[in-house]
Amino acid sequence: MTISAFLERNAQSKPDDxxxxxxxxxxxxxxxxxxxxxxxxxxxxxxxAYRKQITWQQxxxxxxxxxxxxxxxxxxxxxxxxxLLMNCIEWLPIYFGIxxxxxxxxPLNFRYASDEIDYCLKLSDSACLVFGLHFVDRxxxxxxxxxxxxxxxxxxxCIYSGDPPCPEFAExxxxxxxxxxxxxxxxxxxxxxxxxxxxxxxxxxxxxxxAILHKHRSLIxxxxxxxxxHAQCESDVFLCIPPLYHTGAKMHWFGSLISGGRAxxxxxxxxxxxxxxxxxxxxxxxxxxxxxxxxxxxxIDRGEIKLDSHALSQWxxxxxxxxxxxx
Numbered sequence: 001m002t003i004s005a006f007l008e009r010n011a012q013s014k015p016d017d018x019x020x021x022x023x024x025x026x027x028x029x030x031x032x033x034x035x036x037x038x039x040x041x042x043x044x045x046x047x048x049a050y051r052k053q054i055t056w057q058q059x060x061x062x063x064x065x066x067x068x069x070x071x072x073x074x075x076x077x078x079x080x081x082x083x084l085l086m087n088c089i090e091w092l093p094i095y096f097g098i099x100x101x102x103x104x105x106x107p108l109n110f111r112y113a114s115d116e117i118d119y120c121l122k123l124s125d126s127a128c129l130v131f132g133l134h135f136v137d138r139x140x141x142x143x144x145x146x147x148x149x150x151x152x153x154x155x156x157x158c159i160y161s162g163d164p165p166c167p168e169f170a171e172x173x174x175x176x177x178x179x180x181x182x183x184x185x186x187x188x189x190x191x192x193x194x195x196x197x198x199x200x201x202x203x204x205x206x207x208x209x210x211a212i213l214h215k216h217r218s219l220i221x222x223x224x225x226x227x228x229x230h231a232q233c234e235s236d237v238f239l240c241i242p243p244l245y246h247t248g249a250k251m252h253w254f255g256s257l258i259s260g261g262r263a264x265x266x267x268x269x270x271x272x273x274x275x276x277x278x279x280x281x282x283x284x285x286x287x288x289x290x291x292x293x294x295x296x297x298x299x300i301d302r303g304e305i306k307l308d309s310h311a312l313s314q315w316x317x318x319x320x321x322x323x324x325x326x327x
């Protein structure tokens with residue numbers, strides 16, 4: 001068994017249930033200054049502007065399409081595929097596509113500078129990079145004179161997932177995956193929980209990041225422990241704000257994966273956005289860092305957030321930590 005078995009089970013048992021939602025209120029507020037009124041007049045267009053969602057069946061199908069793309073490019077069991085993306089609805093299907101192809105996922109910190117990206121790609125011996133719009137300028141200094149990204153002496157493919165145009169040194173994710181099968185690939189070997197699944201980087205306050213290799217058993221255990229600790233069930237809705245490259249956010253979400261619950265990926269940390277998302281999406285579990293929690297409390301004290309205007313009674317659990325938590 002691999003961790004992908006949980007995704008496949010959910011796709012089979014609850015294909016039409018919503019698995020992932022992406023909220024981008026910054027885009028909403030930018031495009032529609034009077035978005036509250038607009039949402040009443042043109043609700044479908046309004047939601048399409050800042051809210052995306054996919055079912056468990058779509059999640060699994062998108063993962064299969066990316067897995068088939070990797071296999072079509074000749075990647076095999078044990079090859080490392082790096083992910084350099086901001087939180088988005090494509091993030092987790094790409095991650096699971098890598099695992100379904102028998103490859104090893106290498107999530108990279110979206111705060112890395114060019115030299116840190118280069119260091120981590122080389123240390124992990126990554127054979128491919130999937131990246132987004134925010135990283136184009138950081139990757140350009142790493143290109144060779146003929147416009148290739150080179151890792152340990154070999155040019156590697158770059159796949160771009162983001163708004164057009166696609167950079168010249170990359171191929172477009174949407175165009176590539178649209179031609180692929182939604183059926184899981186036959187990779188020619190049987191994967192087990194003892195196979196390597198992911199490399200995460202532990203970045204301290206000094207020096208360069210350190211690589212940590214996880215087997216599928218480690219990832220499965222994270223799912224089991226998360227659910228044991230927090231009792232996630234199918235009706236829970238997890239509001240995820242921290243970055244998915246980090247084990248903290250991803251392994252808290254693993255509780256949703258094993259239980260088949262919905263997750264909402266919020267792009268942004270403004271107090272009003274967080275409280276609105278909890279209310280509108282009926283979130284029951286919320287992952288907050290201390291500064292975000294403090295900002296919410298301060299906004300309440302200033303009268304900028306009125307709790308009686310939001311549906312919050314379903315909120316049963318808050319993850320908080322990473323630093324001392326003031327009373």
